[in-house]
Amino acid sequence: MGVAADSQFHVLAVDDSLIDRKLIERLLKISSFQVTTVDSGSKALEFLGWRHDEDGERKHSSNQTSVEVNLVITDYCMPGMTGYDLLKKMKECSYLKNIPVVIMSSENVQSRITRCLEEGAEEFFLKPVRLTDVNKLKPHMIMMMKNKNHFQENQEHDFKVEQSDSDLIRLPTEEQSLQQHNSNNNNNKRKSMDDGLPLDRARPRYNGALTVLSN
C-alpha cells in the first residue's frame, strides 16, 4: 500500500497458454508486482532488449531501449523456444544473466527440474501455480538488487582509490565509465526499492580492499 509505481518490482511472465498467462498475471498483480506477459521465448528476449549478435555491455548500453525487468517467470513447454532454451540464452548473455529466472511446468519430471536448476533457474514451480509460490519470488529480486548495488559501489570505490594511489595508476576503461554512468542512474532509481538495508553494511569490504591496496 502506498508504493510508488516506479519502485515496484517488474516481472516478465512467459507462457503460450492464454489461460495460464491470465492466471500468472493475476497472481503477480495481487502480490503488488508490475507485470508484462508475452506468449513466447523469442518475444521475451525481444522485450529484454536482447540482440542476436550481442557480445557485451558496450553494445547494450548504447542501445538501451529495453525496460528494466527484475525477474522472468516462464513456462517450460512452449513451441519453438522452450523455457529451458530461454533460460540458457539469458545466462549466456552478459547483461541478462543476472536477472533471476523461474521455470513453471505442469509435469513433475525430476530430470527436467534438475536440468533447469543446474542451468541457473532460481525456482521450479509445478502448475497450477499458487499464491504461496509467487510469495517466494520477492527474495530473489531483492537479492539481485543488493548484488547489483554492491557491485556498482565496489566499482566506484576502486575507481577513486586508484586515482589517489600513485603506485597503482590504472585509469578506468571507457567501458567501465559508461557502465558506471548507466548503473549510477539505475542506482538512484533502485534506492527506493531497496528494502531499507543500510548501504554502509557493505563498507567493511571496502576498508578491506583499501588496506590491501595501500600496502
Added chain:
Amino acid sequence: MLGLSVERLRADMNRLLALLFHQGVLDEQFLQLQQLQDESSPNFVSEVVNIYFHESEKLLRNLRALLVDKEFSDYKKMGTHLNQFMGSSSSIGAQRIRNVCVAFRAASDQNNRPGCIRALELLEYEYCYLKNKLHELFQIEQQRILAATVRYPMQQQHHQQQQQQQQPNNP
C-alpha cells in the same frame, strides 16, 4: 423479501459448488480462482472460464476432426492438443476433464484409435456437463448480485410511498 432471496441464492450457489466438488468435477484449483477475484478484478473467474470454454471447444473440434479420418495416424498432433487441454483444465480446476485427458493420452500413446474415440466421446460428455453446471453457477451469482444491489433502491421507494400516504391525513 429481497433480503431473503440473496441468502437463498448464496445457499444455492454453495450447494451447487459442494455437489461439483463431491463429484470430482471441480477441485481445489477452482477455489484458488475464486480467491483471485476481488473488487479490482470482479469478473476474474467468469473471464478465465469463458476463455477456457472457447479454447476447449476448438480443441474438441480439432480432436474430432483428427479421429473422424479412418486413415488417421498423427498421434503426435493429437498428443499436443491433449497436452494443451490437460494444462488448461488443470489450471481452472476441471479435475474430471483432466483425468479423461490423461486416459485419452494413454490410448493415443498406444496408437489405439478405438480407445481414442471412446475417450473423445467421454471427454465431450464431461465437457458438456461442466459447461452446463458452470453456466448455472454464474447465473445464480448474477441473480445474487442483482438482488443485493436492487435491495436498497426498493427500500427507498417503499419509504417514499409511506410518506405520500401520510400527507392527506394532515389537516
